Amino acid sequence: MSSGTPRRADALRNRQLALDAATALLAEPGTPLTVENIARRAGLGAATVVRTFGGKDALLDAAVSDLLAPVVQRARDLLAETAPGQALGLFLGELIAFQATHHSVSDHVEGLNMPATAALRGDLARVMEEMVERAQRDGAVRTDIDPAVATGLIGRTALAIARAQPRSRQLVDAYLTVLLQGLRPPA
Amino acid sequence: MSSGTPRRADALRNRQLALDAATALLAEPGTPLTVENIARRAGLGAATVVRTFGGKDALLDAAVSDLLAPVVQRARDLLAETAPGQALGLFLGELIAFQATHHSVSDHVEGLNMPATAALRGDLARVMEEMVERAQRDGAVRTDIDPAVATGLIGRTALAIARAQPRSRQLVDAYLTVLLQGLRPPA
Amino acid sequence: MSSGTPRRADALRNRQLALDAATALLAEPGTPLTVENIARRAGLGAATVVRTFGGKDALLDAAVSDLLAPVVQRARDLLAETAPGQALGLFLGELIAFQATHHSVSDHVEGLNMPATAALRGDLARVMEEMVERAQRDGAVRTDIDPAVATGLIGRTALAIARAQPRSRQLVDAYLTVLLQGLRPPA
Amino acid sequence: MSSGTPRRADALRNRQLALDAATALLAEPGTPLTVENIARRAGLGAATVVRTFGGKDALLDAAVSDLLAPVVQRARDLLAETAPGQALGLFLGELIAFQATHHSVSDHVEGLNMPATAALRGDLARVMEEMVERAQRDGAVRTDIDPAVATGLIGRTALAIARAQPRSRQLVDAYLTVLLQGLRPPA
DNA sequence: AATGAATGAGGGTTCATTCAT
DNA sequence: GATGAATGAACCCTCATTCAT
Secondary structure (H helix, E strand, O other): OOOOOOHHHHHHHHHHHHHHHHHHHHHHOOOOOOHHHHHHHHHHHHHHHHHHOOOOOHHHHHHHHHHHHHHHHHHHHHHHHHHHHHHHHHHHHHHHHHHHHHHHHHHOOOOOOOOOHHHHHHHHHHHHHHHHHHHHHHOOOOOOOHOOOOHHHHHHHHHHHHHHHOHHHHHHHHHHHHHHHHHHHOO | OOOOHHHHHHHHHHHHHHHHHHHHHHHOOOOOOOOHHHHHOOOHHHHHHHHHHHHHHHHHHHHHHHHHHHOOOOOOOOHHOOOHHHHHHHHHHHHHHHHHHHHOHHHHHHHOOOHHHHHHHHHHHHHHHHHHHHHHHOOOOOOOHHHHHHHHHHHHHHHHHOOOOOOHHHHHHHHHHHHHHOOOOOO | OOOOOOOOHHHHHHHHHHHHHHHHHOOOOOOOOOOHHHHHHHHHHHHHHHHHOOOHHHHHHHHHHHHHHHHHHHHHHHHHHHOOOHHHHHHHHHHHHOOOOOOOHHHHOOOOOHHEEEEEEHHHHHHHHHHHHHHHHHOOOOOOOOOHHHHHHHHHHHHHHHHHHOOOHHHHHHHHHHHHHOOOOOO | OOOOOOOOHHHHHHHHHHHHHHHHOOOOOOOOOOOHHHHHOOOOOOOHHHHHHHHHHHHHHHHHHHHHHHHHHHHHHHHHHHOOOHHHOOOOHHHHHHHHHHOOHHHHHOOOOOHHHHHHHHHHHHHHHHHHHHHHHOOOOOOOOOOOOOOHHHHHHHHHHHOOOOOHHHHHHHOOOOOHHOOOOOO
């Protein structure tokens, strides 16, 4: 087919091609997320994709966790460098912006029971809880909500907003405004 | 068998049996939502179920819209009978409570592109927009958000909270508290 | 395709067609024992065969146990009606004759870990042990071999002879002669 | 890498590595007998294994015949050096002991239609026929069975006993006792 | 009109073999 | 010459839909 396709040392590149294809398809709710479709998109054979990752779930695990890892890292950085009250708002905005670029990934962040994704999901939850807790101690967030509950609330609603299709700037802004005001300690 | 029974009545009864079975299965994430399972649950043949509705999507359209219709009606009633500021809060609570009883229905409210469901989705959006608009005129909701945008925001986040699994009373309460406070005009 | 193929009441007949096809293929080591081949031979679709039995293993379980059941029953009858010394010889001859008609079934009698086949395998072993034990008490079989061991010995070698391809009358006769003489108490 | 090493020697060593790996896997019913597994065990690439032999069947042909050849040779030696009546008994014991060490090899001795294995299978049959014939002339084996038929009988049953799983010393002993007594001329 | 049975289409996966490095 | 990677073919299985009863 594509006579220029290289092999050997570029196995890593093919791996990435498959990941990119999976990511692309995760963003196209129209086309079914089948191994065949992923492989076609990557310019590979279906068996190659399966073999490279060891199964469809493992491929999705890799794709989703590759996307999620920098998000978790960013949360950690914000937690370390920024004032608690601001960190939460900043991160929320960035989280939505991130998911805006990787549409239906969110569907798989929840629900995919594979090691890498599950671990990152846990990490993200922990970092966000810490964010909330500090913000509460700082007086920036109301204390009548348990940090774990607040984290669930924030994560789920942010996901929903990010998943909106079409997603408008207005919607995201409104969400951030409402959520952050709603989280403030009542007057 | 029951040669004296009027056929028309049987057909209607079967239709309802299938709808009830589909509704029941929509609430049981454990069992796959296949035509066969729906038919077995309804005590009917698989062919009958398909034939009665003309396809699985049509059946789901009927089931989902049957569930959604009273919700829309309730919204209309609240709009007519209750003070704008209260209506929104009341309805939001009821909407989540409803979805809590019909777990995965929400997944199909979005995403199912069939006439009845799409129409009700539109109806619901319009009623909620009207709710928001009136609440804004009443000074109960901040006016810096477009009613259509606010409706999208409310609908999507409510859906996400309702879909949470496990769903805790704490989460729902926190959501209502935060969202309603966040929607109030800023001090 | 075959316009004369009947349906409804003959579902049982189709079941039998599939079983017969499986049995036939079990006897043709040349053609692979795939669901597709079984279905083609039976004049059915592959999905039908799978659906009817619930999986390939279940089909083989049914085929093998259907063939094995009368053999076990015959052993029970002989045990009840015939003198111990004769019963063993008679049964052995019939066992081989049976397997001669159902060639490679034997491969699956061993090795197929499915309920019906496993149960019959156990039943057959028990009946044969009882046969050997009685023949030993009767002085017709040497007593320096444990009945369970003798049963294993007889079963496995009979299987092997039955599996022979081509199988000659001479071979079977020689086997019976040698085995029965070998089992007699030493002079 | 090892630029000084003569290629021919490497090739021969790889050939033996692959054969050893195949032999090892033939004895481990747990792990599937795939080219990949053989190659991994040999510390070689899958392509190398295939390329060295020209296909999986050719590899198995080589492995099986390598295992079978000494057995045939041993039969020839016994034929030349030992009294006919004893030779048969001795060889039978050794044959089973051999197969006991190379479990599933037996499955491939039969059924593998490749030149080397087929040839050795024929050789073995001929040597055993000669053994039987001489034993018959010596009065050690009954003469009412054709030597070719007796050979088939012995070979097949011995295989079956060797294949038994679990294989017990009791079973093997019982088999040898029964078969050898059964082969003696009737009193 | 109702339905159990049949099935074509499609899904994920495995494996012997081929190819480009 | 050796090999990791790639792949076409084949396997078993599921399911919405159609068909004959």
